[in-house]
Amino acid sequence: MKKDDENVGKALDKETTRRGFLKGAGAAAGFVVATTAIGGIRPPLAQAQQPKPVMKYLFVERQNCTGCRACEYACSMAHEGVVRPAASRIHVRKYKGIVDVPVICHHCDDAPCIAACPLDPPAIRKDPETNGIILDSETCLGSNCLRCQEACPAQFIRVHPDTGTPLMCDMCGGDPECVKACAQQATDPLAPCLWAGAGGAGVNMSFRKVTPDQAAKDLINQMYYPNTDGKRR
Amino acid sequence: MAAPKGGYFGRILVIDLTNRKTSERKVSDDDFRKYIGGCGMGAYLLYSALKKGHDPLAEDSPVFIGTGPLNGTSCVSTRMSVVNKSPHTGLLSHAEVGGHFANEIKWAGWDGIYITGRSRKPVMLFIKDSEVKFIDARDIWGKDTEESEELVLREVGDPDAKVALIGPAGENEVSFAALIVERSRAAARTGTGALMGNKKLKAVAVRGTRAVPTVDVKKAYRAMEDAKKLAVEREGWQGIKRYGTANLLEMKHYGSGSLITKNFQTTWWPAIDNLGAEEAARTFWKKHTACSNCPVHCMKTGVIRGGKYDGLIAEGPEYETGGLLGSNLGLTEFGGMMACIEMADAMGLDAISAGGVLGFTMECVQRGVLSAKDLDGVDLKFGNADAAVEMLRKIAYKDGKAGKLLARGVKRMSEEIGKGSEAWAVHTKGKEIAAHDPRGDKGRGPSYAMGTCGGDHHEGGDPKTLARWAMINSLTICSFVGGYPWGKETPKVFIDMLNPLCGWNMSDDEYWTTAKRIITLERCFQVREGVRRKQDILPKRFTTEKLPEGPKKGAVYTEEDTRKMQDSVYAYFGWDDDGIPTDATLTSLGLDFAMADMQAARKA
Numbered sequence: 001m002k003k004d005d006e007n008v009g010k011a012l013d014k015e016t017t018r019r020g021f022l023k024g025a026g027a028a029a030g031f032v033v034a035t036t037a038i039g040g041i042r043p044p045l046a047q048a049q050q051p052k053p054v055m056k057y058l059f060v061e062r063q064n065c066t067g068c069r070a071c072e073y074a075c076s077m078a079h080e081g082v083v084r085p086a087a088s089r090i091h092v093r094k095y096k097g098i099v100d101v102p103v104i105c106h107h108c109d110d111a112p113c114i115a116a117c118p119l120d121p122p123a124i125r126k127d128p129e130t131n132g133i134i135l136d137s138e139t140c141l142g143s144n145c146l147r148c149q150e151a152c153p154a155q156f157i158r159v160h161p162d163t164g165t166p167l168m169c170d171m172c173g174g175d176p177e178c179v180k181a182c183a184q185q186a187t188d189p190l191a192p193c194l195w196a197g198a199g200g201a202g203v204n205m206s207f208r209k210v211t212p213d214q215a216a217k218d219l220i221n222q223m224y225y226p227n228t229d230g231k232r233r
Numbered sequence: 234m235a236a237p238k239g240g241y242f243g244r245i246l247v248i249d250l251t252n253r254k255t256s257e258r259k260v261s262d263d264d265f266r267k268y269i270g271g272c273g274m275g276a277y278l279l280y281s282a283l284k285k286g287h288d289p290l291a292e293d294s295p296v297f298i299g300t301g302p303l304n305g306t307s308c309v310s311t312r313m314s315v316v317n318k319s320p321h322t323g324l325l326s327h328a329e330v331g332g333h334f335a336n337e338i339k340w341a342g343w344d345g346i347y348i349t350g351r352s353r354k355p356v357m358l359f360i361k362d363s364e365v366k367f368i369d370a371r372d373i374w375g376k377d378t379e380e381s382e383e384l385v386l387r388e389v390g391d392p393d394a395k396v397a398l399i400g401p402a403g404e405n406e407v408s409f410a411a412l413i414v415e416r417s418r419a420a421a422r423t424g425t426g427a428l429m430g431n432k433k434l435k436a437v438a439v440r441g442t443r444a445v446p447t448v449d450v451k452k453a454y455r456a457m458e459d460a461k462k463l464a465v466e467r468e469g470w471q472g473i474k475r476y477g478t479a480n481l482l483e484m485k486h487y488g489s490g491s492l493i494t495k496n497f498q499t500t501w502w503p504a505i506d507n508l509g510a511e512e513a514a515r516t517f518w519k520k521h522t523a524c525s526n527c528p529v530h531c532m533k534t535g536v537i538r539g540g541k542y543d544g545l546i547a548e549g550p551e552y553e554t555g556g557l558l559g560s561n562l563g564l565t566e567f568g569g570m571m572a573c574i575e576m577a578d579a580m581g582l583d584a585i586s587a588g589g590v591l592g593f594t595m596e597c598v599q600r601g602v603l604s605a606k607d608l609d610g611v612d613l614k615f616g617n618a619d620a621a622v623e624m625l626r627k628i629a630y631k632d633g634k635a636g637k638l639l640a641r642g643v644k645r646m647s648e649e650i651g652k653g654s655e656a657w658a659v660h661t662k663g664k665e666i667a668a669h670d671p672r673g674d675k676g677r678g679p680s681y682a683m684g685t686c687g688g689d690h691h692e693g694g695d696p697k698t699l700a701r702w703a704m705i706n707s708l709t710i711c712s713f714v715g716g717y718p719w720g721k722e723t724p725k726v727f728i729d730m731l732n733p734l735c736g737w738n739m740s741d742d743e744y745w746t747t748a749k750r751i752i753t754l755e756r757c758f759q760v761r762e763g764v765r766r767k768q769d770i771l772p773k774r775f776t777t778e779k780l781p782e783g784p785k786k787g788a789v790y791t792e793e794d795t796r797k798m799q800d801s802v803y804a805y806f807g808w809d810d811d812g813i814p815t816d817a818t819l820t821s822l823g824l825d826f827a828m829a830d831m832q833a834a835r836k837a
Binding site for chain 2: 070077081099
């Protein structure tokens, strides 16, 4: 009898079971993805392995976003030292109360923001190690210029409420805080909507062309079919 | 009277709609520490601003939208509390609502918005940090909440702004109209929508760019992170993550025998299988939605595919909306229930009161007291979803004889109809009650009968829980996060966050004393309006009719239960035998300013 109880106890110990699964599957997993209950995509399992590789790109599975803004909280904590979503780099936009669109930097390989900077050398550069976009706030012309903001195809760039300089995503040195915050929010039944990868796989270059407004339209169309305009009736 | 060091900005935005002027009301750290914020601060402001018998719809009647110290910090899921004298009950009422609106108020540098006066023309407000704009809202007036929100966002030109607004029900001053926040969340049960409609205030949009001042950032954020871990780890809340509160529909039917059914005639409704969480998860829900920083994401939206309501996008069902506008109306089909819920949201109605009114009317029809002839030809029978949807629209516009009648609420309707309908008029203190039958779930009895507002399911099932709720609603925190508001972690988990945030040295004792102060002050307001022991009761149906079937068959809320509940609450909070706070209690809580009113009430 006693032995049975012990076995039941072990089977119920979720923590152990789950970790074991990760260890076993992680090595061979690579880019294995799993579909969740509502159809989202889980991030690569390899993420849990040590040592952590430097992440160079952000990805987003918009269907999974709950609009909780934990990413904004984490981003402003990391860069401003306080919770201040208005100064967060990443931001989440809500449409019609039914879809949420996280707006991220795609760390484009051709970086239109850097190309648009009128200064020589530009006030914006890309860290070759982490792919993070770094702004030199000393030389940046700030609110007098903002050509980088116009050039960003994803409409990611906002300006700092105090200084007026553009808010750029520096990938937090290769281990983005927003991604970690999203993972903490997204325990079952929902997978995270944000994740990071070491390679862009070209997806970032194609994904960036989708503006938040367009993304919202796509999401409504995709999730709320047959009601393709999202109007409640 | 020092200004707050952290957690608060120390200022409340005062809006005078009559003169289109704004000003700033300074609030000291002492006052915040005494009343915390949210519903506690609201009770304090309204107690001093209003006299006995003040008309809730008078020009100078205030609406207070209050935040708490934790709003805008990394604390999980902070909400807001809307406090006003309800035109529905004539009593002090508070409504809590989630979303992001409250945090935007805080980030704009305010601890709350205090709105008085009355505009001549429809107007809306856009608050961006310290700047307040009055914007003409004549083009938006008359539109439902969906269209209005789109128009408001376009008008203010800031896609990151958050909006709270009223629908046609508020514009037409239906006394149970709600304030709708971010399209689907309702600050209801207070008649705030009617007040705003009376003030011709269609919407408030807020956008803030600041950060909340914090005394010891490292310590405070550490404590908030620890609290969040509790929220993430608690298995008990996994059901809420998956199903929202909708799975309570099944639970209260099969388990606790307290599912409101057909205007409280029974709690057994087998058709709940077609209305509940499993049906929603299987056929309807497409998305989870969360409040600020919350890992619980209890709100769900979805779309109906196929059938009569093909393409209907709606938010819900939650337990209350699904109960009141589902099993309460005898509905058996999911699409019809969602159509009712969406209609209530679109019109800006309080789904609980609206459901109570419809259930009461349907029972009147069942018992032959009313007929389709009295109801503008609408066949309002139990089970007729289409009729219910049509009637919700008529209530919001006070359309026809039926719309005008139903917009009055259950209490006044039964007074007007007579013919014995008081027997099934289910309300406490004039307010329709929420979806938990107190015969099956006795803990809801005190919440409905003893809670400040009346008929409210979120007030607490015993004296200590009433105190817990007072703090939750004043800190404006959500009760779902990890369950720690209920567990042994309270008050430690809150005090650990508050002390480094605000620079306080609050103790456990002070926490509970603060709770008692807030409840007692609210009680003083209600006593001043005439509430005594004889109003602290449940509707007759619960004390006289036994549950006919279901897991709690035969249960009844006895007179004895009622007396015990009243005595225990009065004793715990230090109120006298008639429920009036004693002089000694008032002095010990620092509420001497209410003493004269209470003495006068005792003589009256």
